[in-house]
Amino acid sequence: MSDRILVLVRHGQSEWNLKNLFTGWRDPALTEQGVMEAKRAGVRLKAEGLVFDAAFTSALTRAQNTCALILNEMGQGALEPVKNQALNERDxxxxxxxxxxxxxxxxxxxQVHLWRRSYDVPPPGGESLRDTVARTLPYYVQEILPSVLRGNRTLVTAHGNSLRALIMVLEKHTPESILKRELATGSPIIYRLNADSTVEQKLDLAA
Structure with a gap:
């Protein structure tokens, strides 16, 4: 098996997840449960024998803190993640x-269901999932994927919709099927990639 390993983790529960609020680019902190979810993700990844060579996260605090908590649990607190708003949640x-x-x-x-669950209809002043894919995928192709293909075991901590953009490619989803792909907070998905960037093996560590 290859060392081309990509791990995706949606941030732990945030204060606004708990309050059932639309979050997007707003920047609430993790809840106590969210902190525990991130730490538990680190424990699980360490138990899988993983050691990361690179990490990427969004420009939002909840994803950055999740990344830091995971790496600390793995004894890799010195690894500095690359932060970029291309990985931010859907606006x-x-x-x-x-x-x-x-x-x-x-x-x-x-109307709210249409905004939340259609692929290409944005809420007023915001992004559709298609818009989020158009923002996130180029960054994946230009920055994250080359890291993985070089053999760097790579961690990405981000958000439900920005990670859906990556999963859409990795798992070959259609615009319709990706809408049904749910991501639990703080639950790692481990992909082992082939040299052509397709998925050789997938392990979902969801609780």
Missing amino acids: YGDLSGLNKDDARGKWGEA
Whole structure:
């Protein structure tokens, strides 16, 4: 088997996840549970025998703190991650900071569902999943994938929708099927890649 290893982890639970708020590019901290989820991810990855050579994360605190907590649990606190807003969560625009139930009351269940679960319809002032893919995938292709293909065991801590953009390519999802791909907070997915960047093996460490 190859050493071309890519690990994706959605950040641990944030304060706004707990409050059922649209978060997007807003920057709430991790909850106590989120901190525990990140630490547990580090314990699990260490148990798999992994040692990382490179790490990437978003420009948002919840992803950066998740990355730091994972690396500390693995005894790799000195590894400095590359931070880039290309890995940020989908921008929810005018929905950011709103309770999801309140948003349904304002715009209606059907409209909010369309914004959340369609591939290419953005909320007012925000991004669709297609927009997020268009932002995230070039960064993956130009920066993250070359690291993995060089044999660097690479950790990416980011967000539900920015990680969906990567998973869409790795797992060969369609615009329809990727919408159903759920990602638990703080749960690592380990991919071992072939030399042509396709997936040789996948291990999901979801709780």
